[in-house]
Amino acid sequence: MKFSGLKTIAFLEALKGAAALLLAIGIHILEGVNLHVEVLKLLTHLHWNADGHYAQMILHAVDGLTHSSFTLVTVIAVFYALVRFVEAYGLWHEMRWTEWFAFLSGAVYLPFEFYEIIKDPNLVTGAVLGINLIVVAYMYTILKKHPDGKKHPGDKKHPDGKSQRLVEE
Numbered sequence: 001m002k003f004s005g006l007k008t009i010a011f012l013e014a015l016k017g018a019a020a021l022l023l024a025i026g027i028h029i030l031e032g033v034n035l036h037v038e039v040l041k042l043l044t045h046l047h048w049n050a051d052g053h054y055a056q057m058i059l060h061a062v063d064g065l066t067h068s069s070f071t072l073v074t075v076i077a078v079f080y081a082l083v084r085f086v087e088a089y090g091l092w093h094e095m096r097w098t099e100w101f102a103f104l105s106g107a108v109y110l111p112f113e114f115y116e117i118i119k120d121p122n123l124v125t126g127a128v129l130g131i132n133l134i135v136v137a138y139m140y141t142i143l144k145k146h147p148d149g150k151k152h153p154g155d156k157k158h159p160d161g162k163s164q165r166l167v168e169e
Contacts, residue, residue, distance in 0.1 A: 005138050006092070007091070009135055009138065010087075011088070012135070014084065014085060017085040023077045027070055027073050027074045031070045031071075036062055043058075102139050103139035114129065116129075
């Protein structure tokens with residue numbers, strides 16, 4: 001199977017959806033656990049001083065978590081996963097509205113990613129910004145190529161259902 005740029009982006013969106021779903025499942029599993037004790041075990045395993053500044057910040061944050069905050073984060077993560085899976089399906093099947101959605105949803109993050117790269121330049125922030133710039137630029141070219149949403153007059157459906165451009169010689 002030949003992968004197009006849209007299929008690659010669809011795969012990336014499906015991966016983001018899967019990660020969000022795993023996060024939701026993990027949060028749901030952790031809901032009944034005494035996180036303070038578990039974080040202390042983790043700090044000991046990592047040989048961190050539990051009385052240190054960062055360890056105390058983590059423990060304080062964990063102690064502030066409530067049942068409703070776990071539920072809220074789980075619901076948000078499931079919703080985000082659903083949106084990413086729908087977007088991935090739409091891009092895989094070249095649905096026009098998902099092309100717009102991918103462009104806009106990627107572009108909305110750019111100012112925050114530029115801020116982060118200026119504030120704290122590192123490899124991860126740079127990679128996230130770089131990938132998002134590539135996705136947004138690619139989606140822009142797809143949208144610009146067919147501004148009315150219709151395929152090029154040279155596109156023709158073949159019996160296998162795939163659109164292919166006919167080249168005039």
